[in-house]
Amino acid sequence: MKSTNRFIARTGSLAAALVALALYAIAPPALADAPLTASYQGRAIHFTHLSSQAGTLAVGVEDPGLAQLLRGAGAFLTWRPGERYVLITTSVPVVVSFAIGDPRYDIGPIALQASAAPFLVGDEAYLPLREVLRCLDLALRQDGNAEILQPQLSTLDVRQENGRVTLLAHAGVPLHARVVAQAPGRVEYVFDGVGTSLTGTRQVNAGGVRAIEVVAAGTVRAPSVSLSVTLDPNATAQSPQNSGARDVALAFTAGPGAPESVAAVGASPTPEPEPFATPPSGPAAITGVTVTPGSDGIVVSIAVSGSAPFEWHRLREPDNRFWIDFSNAQLQGAPIDRGADDPLQSVRVRQIDPSTVRVALSLAGPKALAIEPSSQGMQITIGSQDVADEPRSGSGSVGSVVAAEQNGGEVTPAPLDQNAAGSSESDDSAWKFGPHNGYVPTDPRLIVIDPGHGGSDPGTQHGGVSEATLTLDMAKRLRAILVDRGWKVKLTHDTNVDVYAPNDSAHDELQARVDVANKAGARLFVSIHANAYINPGPYGTTTYISKPEDLPFGHIVAAQLEGDGTKDDGVIKAHYYVTYHTRMPAVLIETAFLTNPNDYALLTDPAWREKVAQEIADGIAQYAREYPVANQPAQ
Numbered sequence: 118m119k120s121t122n123r124f125i126a127r128t129g130s131l132a133a134a135l136v137a138l139a140l141y142a143i144a145p146p147a148l149a150d151a152p153l154t155a156s157y158q159g160r161a162i163h164f165t166h167l168s169s170q171a172g173t174l175a176v177g178v179e180d181p182g183l184a185q186l187l188r189g190a191g192a193f194l195t196w197r198p199g200e201r202y203v204l205i206t207t208s209v210p211v212v213v214s215f216a217i218g219d220p221r222y223d224i225g226p227i228a229l230q231a232s233a234a235p236f237l238v239g240d241e242a243y244l245p246l247r248e249v250l251r252c253l254d255l256a257l258r259q260d261g262n263a264e265i266l267q268p269q270l271s272t273l274d275v276r277q278e279n280g281r282v283t284l285l286a287h288a289g290v291p292l293h294a295r296v297v298a299q300a301p302g303r304v305e306y307v308f309d310g311v312g313t314s315l316t317g318t319r320q321v322n323a324g325g326v327r328a329i330e331v332v333a334a335g336t337v338r339a340p341s342v343s344l345s346v347t348l349d350p351n352a353t354a355q356s357p358q359n360s361g362a363r364d365v366a367l368a369f370t371a372g373p374g375a376p377e378s379v380a381a382v383g384a385s386p387t388p389e390p391e392p393f394a395t396p397p398s399g400p401a402a403i404t405g406v407t408v409t410p411g412s413d414g415i416v417v418s419i420a421v422s423g424s425a426p427f428e429w430h431r432l433r434e435p436d437n438r439f440w441i442d443f444s445n446a447q448l449q450g451a452p453i454d455r456g457a458d459d460p461l462q463s464v465r466v467r468q469i470d471p472s473t474v475r476v477a478l479s480l481a482g483p484k485a486l487a488i489e490p491s492s493q494g495m496q497i498t499i500g501s502q503d504v505a506d507e508p509r510s511g512s513g514s515v516g517s518v519v520a521a522e523q524n525g526g527e528v529t530p531a532p533l534d535q536n537a538a539g540s541s542e543s544d545d546s547a548w549k550f551g552p553h554n555g556y557v558p559t560d561p562r563l564i565v566i567d568p569g570h571g572g573s574d575p576g577t578q579h580g581g582v583s584e585a586t587l588t589l590d591m592a593k594r595l596r597a598i599l600v601d602r603g604w605k606v607k608l609t610h611d612t613n614v615d616v617y618a619p620n621d622s623a624h625d626e627l628q629a630r631v632d633v634a635n636k637a638g639a640r641l642f643v644s645i646h647a648n649a650y651i652n653p654g655p656y657g658t659t660t661y662i663s664k665p666e667d668l669p670f671g672h673i674v675a676a677q678l679e680g681d682g683t684k685d686d687g688v689i690k691a692h693y694y695v696t697y698h699t700r701m702p703a704v705l706i707e708t709a710f711l712t713n714p715n716d717y718a719l720l721t722d723p724a725w726r727e728k729v730a731q732e733i734a735d736g737i738a739q740y741a742r743e744y745p746v747a748n749q750p751a752q
Contacts, residue, residue, distance in 0.1 A: 150174065153182075155257060155264035156338075158290070162186050162266065168243050173233035175243035178203060183249070186266070190253045190289070195652055198240045204654045205252055208363075212654035213252040215244055219689065220470075223655075224252060227452050230468045254289025254363075256312065260337040270313040270342045273331070275321060282324030284346075284367040294344075294357035294365045304354045305345045306367065312340035315449070317422070319405060325352025325371035401425035401446040401516060403474045406466050408457055414484070414500040415461045419476055421446075421494035424516030429488065431509055436676075439486060440477035441497075443515070448474045460484045460501050490515045556666060556700045559638025561746040563605040564737060567630050567695060568592035569646035572615030574626070577649035579711040580721075584647045585613055587720055591645050591708065594730035599737065609633045627694040634699050640746065641670065641737060642703035644695050647720055648710045656713035657684030661705040663697035669744060670702040674736035681729055683709050683716050702740075706733065 150167035162185055166177030176183050178196050187193055191208030205213040211225040220234040231248045250257060254271040257264060268289035276283045286292060288311045298305040318330045327347040335341040344367075348354065351372020358366045401423030409416050421443070429441040452467035462479040469475045478497070480486075485500035490513050568588040570576030576584030589611075596606040609630045610616050617629035634642045648655070658678050662671040671688045679685045686707075696703040708729055709716035719725045 153264060155266045157186060157189060157255075157266040158268075160185075160189070164246075166241065166243075167246075168238055170236055170243075171233050174246045175233070175236070176246045176249060177238065177241045177243050179241050186253070190255070192253060195654075196242055197651065200651070202650055202655050203235060203242050203244060204650075204652060205249070206654070207252060212652075214655050215248075216655075217242060221686070222248060223684070227454075229452060230470055254287070256314075258312070258337045265337050267312045267337060267340055268310060270308055270311045270315065273315055273329075273344075275319075275329075277321075277323045280324055280371040282321060282326045282369045282371075284329070284344075284369075286344075286365045286367070288363050291362045292365050293359070294367065296357070297343075299354070302348050302350055302352075303345065304348065305343060306357065307334075308342040308344070308365075309335075310340065311342055312337075313342045317404065323371075325349045325369050400472065401443065402449045403443060403446055403466070403476075404449050406453060406464065406476065408461065408464060413502075414498060415457065417461070417464065417476075417478065417497040417499070419495045419497070419515075421515045424514065426512065426514045427490070427495075428512045429510060431486070433483070433509075437480040437482055437484075438477065439480060439497075440475055441488075441495075442469070443474045443476075445472055446474040447472075460499050488513075492516060554664070554666065554700060556702075558640045558701060558746060560605065561640050562603075563607060563637055563639040564599055565607050565609065565634040565637060565639040565642045566592045566595055567609040567633075567642065567644040569644060571610055571613050573619040573621075574615070577647055577711050579649065580717060582711065582717075582721055584649075584711065587647050587708075587711075587726065588645045589613060590723075591726045591730055594727050595643070595645070595733055598730055598734040602734065602738065604737075607633065607637060607639070623694075628698070630695055631698045634701060634703075639701055641740070642695070642699045642701055643674075643733060643737075644693075644703070644705040645733075646705065646707050648707040649712045650710060651712075653710075653713050656710045656716045657686040658709060659686035659707045660688045661691045661693055661696060661707070662688060663691060663693055663703070666702045667696060667704060670736075670740050671704050673740045673743070674704050674706065674733060677732040677736040677739070678706070678708075678729070681708070681732060682719055682725065 150169050153164040153167060155162050155164070162182045164176055164180055164182040166180035166183070168175050168177070178194055183194075187205070193206055195204040195206070196202070201217050203215040203217070205215075207213065212223075213225075214223040215231075215235045216222070217235050217237060220231045222229055222231050229248075231245045233245050235242055235244050237243070247257070250266065251271075254269045255266050256269050258267045259265070270286060270288045270292070272285070272287045274285040274287075276285065286294070286308065288308065290310055292308060292311065294306045294308055296304065297307050312335075313331060313333050316331050316333050318328055320328050322328075325348055327349060330345040330347075332343040332345070333340065334343055346354070346367070346369065348369065349372060353370050353372070355368040355370075358368070401421055403419065404422050405418075405420040407418045407420075409418065423446075425443045425446045427441055427443045429439065431437075431439040448466065448468045452465070454463070454465045454467075456463050460481045462481050465475075465477040467475055478499070480499065483503050485502055485504045487498040487500075488511070489496045489498070492515075495515050568585070568591070570583075570585035570588060572585075574585070576588070578584070592608055593611070596608060599606045615621060615626060616633070617625045630644075648659070658675075658681055660671050660675040660678065662668060668688075675685070675688045693705050696705050709720050711717055711720055
């Protein structure tokens, strides 16, 4: 909702800086660290803007050493004081997006979890150093007393198609593959000048490839990676091909009579690794997820190296979502977000915090589901038949600690909790609110909708489209749906006008919108916006809240908006004026980014705006059922 005019906390404004302050103010103060010198490709890189927070080393965006490293890697950084987002555009090119106060960050379309959230020291943004290096396909390694920035073989994407397997390797430096051994049934390659964390063995059993073994060799200063591929007797291997300066393709073709391919979850426009096993010490490693046809449905196999406890949950219709969280676990490789065939609709795998991996499945209905943990991981069998009801949650463990009674988990029915309702994957216990205000609506059937901007403040304008026009359209669509369902609805403005007066102050305008809801004694307040940034990198939907009363409402609405077609940025607590000063539960929804091409296409599509309105209405209905007003019938 960026604008040069007045309105609520927008990117690039004073209010945006206040939002950033609210996001990181609860973190412990950062401490300045001693300078760090590291060797990169024979050059010394001196990092001087370093600061630690929560045990994580961070680097300032104005650090001269960081600027030198980015130039050497062919990348550049974009940020301005007061902005929430910090972007790094890599040489691929891929846009990496960090947000002040939020540990989640994006590498292109892939969502990841950092070891700590970015923060501010004075007017300078600081980013977690390990994650910055990861974006550049580098790792900080120690050689005696020296620090080395070691290029990494960062992805090994296994693609299967029509009896053929292609391994796409990508690294942080120009990459070349040498064939060092070749015999019937086996070929071995070496990549010089790179290290890797993708070590171990992965079974493929498709396209003539039986298994792949990755071994890190060499020294810290002169690393290498060995890649051994075990083949079927009649399979053939083609010569390595450079598909880009930092990419190599290794192709294999199955011989006559080879078995059909197994469908692996992987491969994306941005190369995504098929994870490899790591030694079972420390946290367990989630090393791969595959989806295969079963006798009566679909089997999702989760490969785990090591031992980990887990908890699983599923939602009732119409959500039909299931997720399982592995604790004390690390995802080896990038997150996964893929569609699938009935009775499964999609599979998502991500690191939701530094020690938890979540595997989330969207089902095509209330399907029968069986969970089978083992010493190697887990199989989830999804049947094609609908069932009347199933347990809602369970727990157990995988790996060497699997107990005999854990076939299907230790099942105990449970109501939806905050994470279940919102699936925002955030740690609410770390959020600090003031006391509940004990609000009771005088009109429990009234919903107030606030279309962002309007009149003398058009909000963000991009591609000939203004934010005010879009938000008013979505607000009217939401009003029509709610009225049809029996709600009373009041818009803060139902034409493109200022609520208080043309060219008024931000305080007067925002207070006028708050007054509409507070004076009417409304049940709920919803403010609708579209986001923007100085370049097209950031995208997605974010739900903002400010008060304790807002928390469950925000989670429920955000859960409904997960299916809107863009990235789910979850629920964020921020000191926005309209959500902070309205007495009733309130949310402010940044539906998508006008400045991102894909989000722009969504925002300018009337069918998508109708879908968003429908999802918000569904969130309101769910909230009203789960949090009824005393002595009032549920909607």
